[in-house]
Amino acid sequence: xxxxxxxxxxxxxxxxxxxxxxxxxxxxxxxxxxxxxxxxxxxxxxxxxxxxxxxxxxxxxxxxxxxxxxxxxxxxxxxxxxxxxxxxxxxxxxxxxxxxxxx
Amino acid sequence: xxxxxxxxxxxxxxxxxxxxxxxxxxxxxxxxxxxxxxxxxxxxxxxxxxxxxxxxxxxxxxxxxxxxxxxxxxxxxxxxxxxxxxxxxxxxxxxxxxxxxxxxxxxxxxxxxxxxxxxxxxxxxxxxxxxxxxxxxxxxxxxxxxxxxxxxxxxxxxxxxxxxxxxxxxxxxxxxxxxxxxxxxxxxxxxxx
Amino acid sequence: xxxxxxxxxxxxxxxxxxxxxxxxxxxxxxxxxxxxxxxxxxxxxxxxxxxxxxxxxxxxxxxxxxxxxxxxxxxxxxxxxxxxxxxxxxxxxxxxxxxxxxxxxxxxxxxxxxxxxxxxxxxxxxxxxxxxxxxxxxxxxxxxxxxxxxxxxxxxxxxxxxxxxxxxxxxxxxxxxxxxxxxxxxxxxxxxxxxxxxxxxxxxxxxxxxxxxxxxxxxxxxxxxxxxxxxxxxxxxxxxxxxxxxxxxxxxxxxxxxxxxxxxxxxxxxxxxxxxxxxxxxxxxxxxxxxxxxxxxxxxxxxxxxxxxxxxxxxxxxxxxxxxxxxxxxxxxxxxxxxxxxxxxxxxxxxxxxxxxxxxxxxxxxxxxxxxxxxxxxxxxxxxxxxxxxxxxxxxxxxxxxxxxxxxxxxxxxxxxxxxxxxxxxxxxxxxxxxxxxxxxxxxxxxxxxxxxxxxxxxxxxxxxxxxxxxxxxxxxxxxxxxxxxxxxxxxxxxxxxxxxxxxxxxxxxxxxxxxxxxxxxxxxxxxxxxxxxxxxxxxxxxxxxxxxxxxxxxxxxxxxxxxxxxxxxxxxxxxxxxxxxxxxxxxxxxxxxxxxxxxx
Numbered sequence: 001x002x003x004x005x006x007x008x009x010x011x012x013x014x015x016x017x018x019x020x021x022x023x024x025x026x027x028x029x030x031x032x033x034x035x036x037x038x039x040x041x042x043x044x045x046x047x048x049x050x051x052x053x054x055x056x057x058x059x060x061x062x063x064x065x066x067x068x069x070x071x072x073x074x075x076x077x078x079x080x081x082x083x084x085x086x087x088x089x090x091x092x093x094x095x096x097x098x099x100x101x102x103x
Numbered sequence: 104x105x106x107x108x109x110x111x112x113x114x115x116x117x118x119x120x121x122x123x124x125x126x127x128x129x130x131x132x133x134x135x136x137x138x139x140x141x142x143x144x145x146x147x148x149x150x151x152x153x154x155x156x157x158x159x160x161x162x163x164x165x166x167x168x169x170x171x172x173x174x175x176x177x178x179x180x181x182x183x184x185x186x187x188x189x190x191x192x193x194x195x196x197x198x199x200x201x202x203x204x205x206x207x208x209x210x211x212x213x214x215x216x217x218x219x220x221x222x223x224x225x226x227x228x229x230x231x232x233x234x235x236x237x238x239x240x241x242x243x244x245x246x247x248x249x250x251x252x253x254x255x256x257x258x259x260x261x262x263x264x265x266x267x268x269x270x271x272x273x274x275x276x277x278x279x280x281x282x283x284x285x286x287x288x289x290x291x292x293x294x295x296x
Numbered sequence: 297x298x299x300x301x302x303x304x305x306x307x308x309x310x311x312x313x314x315x316x317x318x319x320x321x322x323x324x325x326x327x328x329x330x331x332x333x334x335x336x337x338x339x340x341x342x343x344x345x346x347x348x349x350x351x352x353x354x355x356x357x358x359x360x361x362x363x364x365x366x367x368x369x370x371x372x373x374x375x376x377x378x379x380x381x382x383x384x385x386x387x388x389x390x391x392x393x394x395x396x397x398x399x400x401x402x403x404x405x406x407x408x409x410x411x412x413x414x415x416x417x418x419x420x421x422x423x424x425x426x427x428x429x430x431x432x433x434x435x436x437x438x439x440x441x442x443x444x445x446x447x448x449x450x451x452x453x454x455x456x457x458x459x460x461x462x463x464x465x466x467x468x469x470x471x472x473x474x475x476x477x478x479x480x481x482x483x484x485x486x487x488x489x490x491x492x493x494x495x496x497x498x499x500x501x502x503x504x505x506x507x508x509x510x511x512x513x514x515x516x517x518x519x520x521x522x523x524x525x526x527x528x529x530x531x532x533x534x535x536x537x538x539x540x541x542x543x544x545x546x547x548x549x550x551x552x553x554x555x556x557x558x559x560x561x562x563x564x565x566x567x568x569x570x571x572x573x574x575x576x577x578x579x580x581x582x583x584x585x586x587x588x589x590x591x592x593x594x595x596x597x598x599x600x601x602x603x604x605x606x607x608x609x610x611x612x613x614x615x616x617x618x619x620x621x622x623x624x625x626x627x628x629x630x631x632x633x634x635x636x637x638x639x640x641x642x643x644x645x646x647x648x649x650x651x652x653x654x655x656x657x658x659x660x661x662x663x664x665x666x667x668x669x670x671x672x673x674x675x676x677x678x679x680x681x682x683x684x685x686x687x688x689x690x691x692x693x694x695x696x697x698x699x700x701x702x703x704x705x706x707x708x709x710x711x712x713x714x715x716x717x718x719x720x721x722x723x724x725x726x727x728x729x730x731x732x733x734x735x736x737x738x739x740x741x742x743x744x745x746x747x748x749x750x751x752x753x754x755x756x757x758x759x760x761x762x763x764x765x766x767x768x769x770x771x772x773x774x775x776x777x778x779x780x781x782x783x784x785x786x787x788x789x790x791x792x793x794x795x796x797x798x799x800x801x802x803x804x805x806x807x808x809x810x811x812x813x814x815x816x817x818x819x820x821x822x823x824x825x826x827x828x829x830x831x832x833x834x835x836x837x838x839x840x841x842x843x844x845x846x847x848x849x850x851x852x853x854x855x856x857x858x859x860x861x862x863x864x865x866x867x868x869x870x871x872x873x874x875x876x877x878x879x880x881x882x883x884x885x886x887x888x889x890x891x892x893x894x895x896x897x
Contacts, residue, residue, distance in 0.1 A: 018175060018182075022174075025174075036160060049290050060283050061283060064279045071115075073121075074121075077124045077128050078128055088135055092142075095539075096143040096537065113481065121476045122404070125471075128507070129472075129507060140529070140540065143537070143540065144536070147536075149535040224521070226528075227528060228529075230527075230528070
């Protein structure tokens, strides 16, 4: 149990939680790869995979990087640039015609 | 009351940790730009191998598992250092570094087989964007391995007690972030073709 | 020792000499290093401007060749943006922010020194290109595929790409440093909404830096890879899109102009209240506007691309966002005016430059809003109309704001006041010169003279106005000579300033001029936003520290690391891999030594 400043708030996940999360990450990855190979999923491949990997992303960030339990300032410092990067990516995709928008 | 000079902070949060999170925020824009470029150029190569022809999903899945497990090893390393458990700290730090090296090994194998199959960084848009994106990620992994090995050496030198846990924590933040970027790359480059 | 008679340049007698400056980690010294270096680069950029103006003073002129002219305007722009305005702002970030928040130094003093040395070496590297006759010549914005290897085979663009990558490292490092410093090293009671506006603007600027610089880093890396390794990022033949560069560049480039202006706005927000003897009107609104500008600045970048054929939807969106961003900017203007209204205004030189900022920035803002309309911009873009706009906001705005800061804080840094009579001459001659230089450019541009051309025909009818503009530029130069003389004279022989020559409100005026190494004898406890003006006075700061204060010594690893970085750039431009690798090894080695040396930050 670390006791330095920054972990003061909230509970601290134990080894059990970490192992459980690792198991979840593994399972989701297997599902993702499975979905990739199942032809029936082809039309909804992108949204399904993005959702699944979004879950993996959140789990690692919130639990392994401890963001769920840490001071809100850290959440802000991470989320703002993350949303910015997402916004930039989406804007660029629009501007390069990725969504088929004839502008 | 005069606050103690060296360790007083306005928020009660550690300077190094704050700096590393700001750095991670910045890296979101770095990888965001690289990934955006990959996405924008997807399907526009006029010649040369395409993702469908050359990407090896089974092999890459294994390396993805490997990196995810390395994140587990990392949090266990931090927990061990924080409770002063030298033996397990060294074990988990070493394991994380080892898994990182395995990932790099997979990447080396992937890069060399692609080159053999006719895809280099110069071949086409796919080659340029793929190698630059994944290569940048790989370079980050390599730096992470260096950081981990440094921590391991410090531990063997008896200089990685619980009071130094912050160094392991920020290395962990870096390592997990690199893992998280790979989650995005694996999905966006390999699985969504 | 903190006595009123400490008048020498700010260092203790035991810390003098070249080596102490090379190894310094003291934010005040680093601030002075930035300021002096930036000013020298500013003069170099100014010389480049004078040559440009001399060449354009007459149609069909032959003072310089087209090739030389391309190098001149490229280096003028690159120098002014990256080597003059940004580091001049950094001089104030470094010197003043820790003082304003009641800290002894920044969060990472060695990283701070590192930033400076990387900047200096990067600036020298860029200018070294002149020595090999290959100064960058593709414009400060380096559009592909002109800057691709095919059309720019020489070293010019290699210098540019590598130089900017190096400078980016310096800015990023400083960005992280100041974000942590401002959030975490504030004195007790210094809540965020009690921060001086200059410190707030610094924080917002650094947030923009650490988010925008990665984008241009990626764009530059793509160009570097294309040029060095034959990748296809900007290759038409391979199906690449030249607009990718423009998007990546301007995604950085637009936030960059807010990096250039927000610090100056912060300075103006300090100077105006002091010399109106009245608190800033609408402090919270000014802070929020600054934050809004920083955030909205991410949504307007393609207004630099209205002429490339983005299509009506993209054009409309970016036109609208650009118009919207005028709102928080305008709000600040009104708050500044309201600050002065009803105040007891003292027309010191600093105040004149701050007021000059408002006037000139409004003019620049008006031409800016004219650009925001895509159809109108089709006529204005790539003409001197844009050159007029950018110089009104960057010279009339940023530079005047920085001069206000120099006149305001020079006494704090040196213990002596700059001469006010000479200062007023400097101001008025600058005011005359700048308007003569840049106002005609509005007309020159609308009459059809493009940017970045080395000559023009007499038939265009812009001969006289070009000549007037050239004269104006030289008048600016004269004003600068007056300023330089003022600095040289006042540094050692100016009127003694004391702690607080202006009756300022903020913490930096509570300590001696120049401050002792440790800044504050005791860390102050702040009880209001305007510590020196509020009715509830904070506890007085003792003259002498109650217990000895340990100030960290210097370190040479930041310099060595910086040398490693510039070595890698030099090796790259010389196409010598062994130099790159050796320098990389030096860099890694110095980082390890830096990490493990005993240093009490």
